[in-house]
Amino acid sequence: MVTQPASVDRSLTGHREATLRQLAEHTARLLEEALETPRADERAYADLLAASVRRVADRTCWILRSAIHPSEQTRILAAATPWLHEIRVRLEERARSCTDTDYGTTARTVITEWVFDDAELTRLVLHADRICAETVAIDDARRAQNPAKAPPILYEDKLEDLRDKLMPERCLGPWIKSGSIRQWLDHCDAEHTAHCQLSEQSKTIFTHHPKWLVDTARRCLVEAKPGQRYLALSYVWGPHAAFQTLTSNVEALQRDGALAPSSLLAKGGSGEAGARKSDNKLAGLEAIARTVADVIEFADRLDEPYLWVDALCIVQDDDAHKQEHLARMGSIYANAYATIVVAHGAAHHGLCGIQDVTPPMRRARGAAPYTPSYVRRPGSLTAAVRHHMDAMQRSAWNSRAWTFQEQIFSRRLIILSDSEVTWECHCNVWLEGVRAVEAQCARNTAVVAEGFSFHMDPTFRDYEAHVKQYNRRRLSYPEDAMDAFAGILTVLQTTFLGGFVCCLPVMFFDTALLWYNEGMVGERVPKRRRHGAGVAPTWAWAAYDGNIAFPDFSVAKEGVRPLVRWKYCRGDVKQWSPVLSLEKQQPEKKFPTAADLQALMASMSLENDGPVSAGEPAFPEGTGIMHHHLLHARPERAVFNVLEYYGDEGVPLVGASGECVGVLTPCKKLGSHAVDAKTVISCELVAISESYINNMETYNVLWIEKKGGVYVRKGVGRILKSDWMSQAPQLMDLLLT
Numbered sequence: 216m217v218t219q220p221a222s223v224d225r226s227l228t229g230h231r232e233a234t235l236r237q238l239a240e241h242t243a244r245l246l247e248e249a250l251e252t253p254r255a256d257e258r259a260y261a262d263l264l265a266a267s268v269r270r271v272a273d274r275t276c277w278i279l280r281s282a283i284h285p286s287e288q289t290r291i292l293a294a295a296t297p298w299l300h301e302i303r304v305r306l307e308e309r310a311r312s313c314t315d316t317d318y319g320t321t322a323r324t325v326i327t328e329w330v331f332d333d334a335e336l337t338r339l340v341l342h343a344d345r346i347c348a349e350t351v352a353i354d355d356a357r358r359a360q361n362p363a364k365a366p367p368i369l370y371e372d373k374l375e376d377l378r379d380k381l382m383p384e385r386c387l388g389p390w391i392k393s394g395s396i397r398q399w400l401d402h403c404d405a406e407h408t409a410h411c412q413l414s415e416q417s418k419t420i421f422t423h424h425p426k427w428l429v430d431t432a433r434r435c436l437v438e439a440k441p442g443q444r445y446l447a448l449s450y451v452w453g454p455h456a457a458f459q460t461l462t463s464n465v466e467a468l469q470r471d472g473a474l475a476p477s478s479l480l481a482k483g484g485s486g487e488a489g490a491r492k493s494d495n496k497l498a499g500l501e502a503i504a505r506t507v508a509d510v511i512e513f514a515d516r517l518d519e520p521y522l523w524v525d526a527l528c529i530v531q532d533d534d535a536h537k538q539e540h541l542a543r544m545g546s547i548y549a550n551a552y553a554t555i556v557v558a559h560g561a562a563h564h565g566l567c568g569i570q571d572v573t574p575p576m577r578r579a580r581g582a583a584p585y586t587p588s589y590v591r592r593p594g595s596l597t598a599a600v601r602h603h604m605d606a607m608q609r610s611a612w613n614s615r616a617w618t619f620q621e622q623i624f625s626r627r628l629i630i631l632s633d634s635e636v637t638w639e640c641h642c643n644v645w646l647e648g649v650r651a652v653e654a655q656c657a658r659n660t661a662v663v664a665e666g667f668s669f670h671m672d673p674t675f676r677d678y679e680a681h682v683k684q685y686n687r688r689r690l691s692y693p694e695d696a697m698d699a700f701a702g703i704l705t706v707l708q709t710t711f712l713g714g715f716v717c718c719l720p721v722m723f724f725d726t727a728l729l730w731y732n733e734g735m736v737g738e739r740v741p742k743r744r745r746h747g748a749g750v751a752p753t754w755a756w757a758a759y760d761g762n763i764a765f766p767d768f769s770v771a772k773e774g775v776r777p778l779v780r781w782k783y784c785r786g787d788v789k790q791w792s793p794v795l796s797l798e799k800q801q802p803e804k805k806f807p808t809a810a811d812l813q814a815l816m817a818s819m820s821l822e823n824d825g826p827v828s829a830g831e832p833a834f835p836e837g838t839g840i841m842h843h844h845l846l847h848a849r850p851e852r853a854v855f856n857v858l859e860y861y862g863d864e865g866v867p868l869v870g871a872s873g874e875c876v877g878v879l880t881p882c883k884k885l886g887s888h889a890v891d892a893k894t895v896i897s898c899e900l901v902a903i904s905e906s907y908i909n910n911m912e913t914y915n916v917l918w919i920e921k922k923g924g925v926y927v928r929k930g931v932g933r934i935l936k937s938d939w940m941s942q943a944p945q946l947m948d949l950l951l952t
Contacts (some may be wrong), residue, residue: 225799270883377537387647391568391573391636394517396629399638399645400517400553403627410641411626413549420793420845421624423546426527427460427534431515434475436460436468436527445521446514447551450506451611452526454691458503459531474527476508503527503900506557510574513555513631522555523547526562544702545624556618558610558632564592567633577633606632616695618687620702623681675723678707679765682730682756692749693739694756698952713795716783717755721800724796725777725904728754728768729915731880731931736761738883752844752952753927754917759882766915766933775904775915779848782832786843791832794846832950845925846951850901850942855934857896868898870938877934879918900932901949912936917951925952 281699290825403411413421428439439445460468467473488622507524514522529540540547557566568576607630612618622628628639638645681703690696697718704715713721720727736759741750751757833849855868857879868877879898899921902914916939918930926949 221606229534241634250261260487261354282911286402293859332571336619345749346545352486358792385870387578387579389568389577390570391513391576391631391649393513395647396636396638399519400627403638403642407640407642413626414622417549419547420706421546421874423543424550425523425528425540427465427530428521428523429474429511429527431511431520431522433471434511435471435473437520437521443521444519444552446517446519446524447523447548447554447625448507448510448525448557449554449618449625450510450557451561451615451618452691453563455561455563457562457947459505459526460529461532462530463532467528468527469541474503474508474511476502504562506560507571508564509566509573510555510557513566516569519552523551538698540703541698542705544620545706548621548624549626553627553629554621554626556612556625556630558607558612558630559634560611562662564633568631568636578635614689616685616690616699619685619688620700624702624706628694645786675720675726675765678720678723678727681707682763682765684762686756686759690739690760692742693760694741696739696760697751700757709928712797718751718757719755721794722797724781724794726765726775728903729755729775729931730763731766732759732882733762733764735883735884736763750843752846753845753882753929754846754951774906777904778914779850782847784832784845784847786845791847832948844952846949848903848949848951849946850903850949851939852899852901852947852949853898853939853942853944855942857898868932868934870942872941876938877913877932879930879932881918881930883929898930900934901947902934902944904934906933914939919949919951925950927952 420468424441424443425434425439425445428443428445430437431434502525507526510524511522525540530536566573607613610632613622614662626641628637630637630639636647685700685703690699700718704718707720708714710780711720711722715721716724739751739758739760777796782791783794784791855870855876857866857868866879866881867875868879870876898918900916900918902916904915906915908914912935914934916934916935917928918932919926920929928951
């Protein structure tokens with residue numbers, strides 16, 4: 216047991232800060248005493264806890280009398296030590312509940328279920344660490360001879376160990392306890408109203424609601440009503456064809472029982488013996504995916520009457536209906552009461568743990584050994600939560616592009632794996648078998664979609680962060696790249712003036728065109744015949760799969776200054792429209808208003824374009840995919856060489872003098888061209904914007920190549936302006952696809 220040195224009392228006559236620090240140290244030591252007491256004797260444990268409360272209370276009163284003016288006592292306690300007050304109140308309540316019982320089974324249960332909140336522990340540890348760090352720093356020589364078992368966060372180890380010992384061991388059976396999950400939902404409803412609900416501003420953004428929902432009790436489709444509460448499903452479709460709602464069956468699916476499989480698992484089935492029967496068919500229809508059928512049952516057991524499932528609630532062969540819903544995915548998931556995430560497997564795998572319906576949970580046998588906190592990352596969550604987070608990062612669900620926006624917009628997640636169920640919301644992460652402990656949420660604002668700051672002026676970095684995360688994810692059908700990002704863009708469009716063109720923001724268009732690949736990327740080649748408007752053009756990052764980044768112009772004197780004016784045309788519309796970029800301002804300048812946009816539009820005219828002809832650009836012949844998204848401009852063109860082969864990233868560009876004048880990042884590997892270090896590759900480049908970086912004027916260029924009457928983008932680079940002009944560039948008509 217740790218005793219308090221006599222010097223503490225003398226030091227308490229000092230200023231208020233020192234007094235409060237001493238009190239934090241004493242509180243930590245009291246908790247250590249509770250930890251070191253054998254827990255076999257519950258009576259002794261309760262007595263010690265009660266004595267600790269009295270000592271803390273006595274110490275607090277003594278400090279207030281000695282160190283703080285009486286008129287300031289109430290304010291100081293409320294403002295400076297709220298964490299201590301909360302701990303005292305809870306300790307007192309716990310002591311009273313222990314001393315007023317007969318210390319039988321009830322008392323033991325109460326004691327073992329009591330834990331400190333993570334936030335309370337963190338506050339206590341921060342105060343204790345400061346004292347501990349000062350103590351350790353007194354004698355470096357002594358510490359070198361007798362090294363501590365832990366760095367100055369040793370109190371954290373003690374406190375986390377205390378929490379683990381007071382927390383009952385998780386006892387998990389083979390089946391999901393729907394009642395526990397229902398309690399999670401109800402608890403969040405009651406306690407997180409200021410955190411886990413949509414903010415008023417978000418409600419003005421997420422205005423779209425589903426047209427169809429699944430009635431989980433009647434097992435059929437129903438038309439959604441305004442404001443109707445529903446769960447949403449987020450899962451991986453997988454490579455197998457799944458049952459979908461079509462214009463031909465949407466009427467039949469509205470009949471009671473239309474979505475009820477004729478047979479699932481045998482009653483009472485468990486383990487491998489509970490294998491599914493092969494005649495899992497709908498009445499008059501083909502079978503729905505196993506995962507979808509299981510989630511409908513799961514939602515029904517949660518007493519949630521309505522569920523939104525993309526395969527069933529979007530009419531898949533109604534293009535107008537489908538495109539509207541794809542663009543409104545943010546609203547669908549943000550407005551959902553909660554989102555059920557199936558983290559393992561694809562749609563045909565099904566769930567685990569639904570009694571009488573599915574195989575049991577595949578629970579891990581044995582618990583992982585306890586690891587002291589000083590071995591772990593300071594401030595990390597418990598081992599179980601950390602294991603869950605790691606598993607989620609590795610899950611198939613977390614690797615898919617379609618689920619990215621579903622994860623971002625969902626306010627509350629019920630995550631189903633084949634071994635456990637986990638809850639995540641704005642305030643907490645809860646696991647099965649662990650009593651829901653309420654921590655004080657550090658973010659005292661209502662929920663806005665994660666990663667979106669609607670109250671702030673939009674920045675290009677907000678957009679870039681989402682692109683970089685999204686483009687690392689996988690798609691079963693590469694041609695879906697723009698559709699799977701549409702929900703993100705719809706939300707960003709509320710603050711990004713001008714909207715987006717093929718996933719590039721109009722307001723930052725000249726910067727967005729300069730995207731480059733970090734390492735080699737794979738071209739997204741369509742796998743199925745579809746309307747070509749969904750296939751990304753080569754000038755958009757969505758045309759490639761891999762790590763994408765954008766140049767950092769934060770050090771540039773004037774940001775990016777456009778050299779050309781772009782016009783955009785969709786092949787199915789065949790009408791050219793100007794792309795009104797707003798990048799002629801300083802990078803740190805406040806974002807332009809709608810009035811700025813109107814002024815820029817008023818200034819746009821063909822007469823201001825210099826040598827550009829007054830007529831519209833000629834539309835190329837043909838109707839192939841390459842003609843569905845076209846850009847037109849009149850840039851300067853010049854040819855440079857890649858003389859030496861240094862790799863595929865940052866390839867040096869060489870001018871007429873033979874010296875390096877810039878750098879080029881190709882989208883595809885140059886190895887097929889560059890046989891050795893002396894092989895010359897000619898690159899046709901166009902200058903599209905300029906930047907002033909490190910006191911040097913530079914041109915931002917695109918590497919282009921002509922294919923079938925149009926040009927494709929092959930890479931991006933940067934060249935010194937003086938060297939560009941020395942190459943005698945010529946104007947050209949550029950049709951970029």
